[in-house]
């Protein structure tokens with residue numbers, strides 16, 4: 708039964724869900740091939756069509772090809788990653804140190820998506836109570852780009868093991884512009900079938916039915932049709 712005339716065709720739906728399920732955070736499988744400008748333009752345009760609070764569109768896109776800028780950012784990563792590694796002990800420490808958590812030099816392109824916290828003036832519709840909604844909006848732009856990239860056969864890796872102030876300086880960002888996402892982009896030798904952190908035994912996907920609550924926090928769904936549907940293996944459309 709159809710409920711509306713607005714649903715996508717089966718093939719279109721399959722394409723959308725495929726992008727969602729097969730999107731990966733990539734850091735080890737980058738190929739050096741350049742991304743053609745028209746393809747990069749499509750990705751940036753997908754990001755630019757994300758929802759944003761009060762239609763603020765707080766994002767800017769810093770396209771980084773320069774080797775020397777990337778070397779600077781890699782040095783910032785190494786410094787922060789060493790500190791991060793110290794947070795873990797014993798076997799966890801060893802495992803952490805064996806993970807590859809960035810592809811800054813191997814990927815042909817780095818992209819910093821920033822959030823201009825002052826865009827649209829001091830009063831942005833919808834942002835009065837929750838000031839961070841500009842950051843949330845920018846995250847949605849990242850996700851749009853990430854999914855569009857998957858559909859184009861391009862891998863994206865998010866590198867957040869960076870000191871934001873040092874990154875701001877490295878990229879010459881003004882004080883009111885926040886470096887929200889530092890991304891590595893490129894064609895890949897493969898997209899892994901599961902998150903790399905899961906494949907390497909760091910952490911696994913949680914069962915969805917344990918994350919869905921009924922009416923208030925901690926209330927299980929109980930014997931409901933939704934619980935039954937969630938417990939079924941999910942159809943990969």
Ligand SMILES: Cc1cc2c(cc1C)N(C[C@H](O)[C@H](O)[C@H](O)COP(=O)(O)O)c1[nH]c(=O)[nH]c(=O)c1N2
Pocket residue numbers: 730731732733734807808809864865866867868901902903904905
């Ligand atoms: C905000 C944010 C920040 C980071 C990440 C993601 C997000 C959303 N991820 C990627 C993360 O590890 C990955 O998304 C999960 O492990 C799930 O894997 P898939 O994205 O499904 O492949 C990530 N990965 C990495 O190797 N180095 C990093 O610094 C980060 N930082």
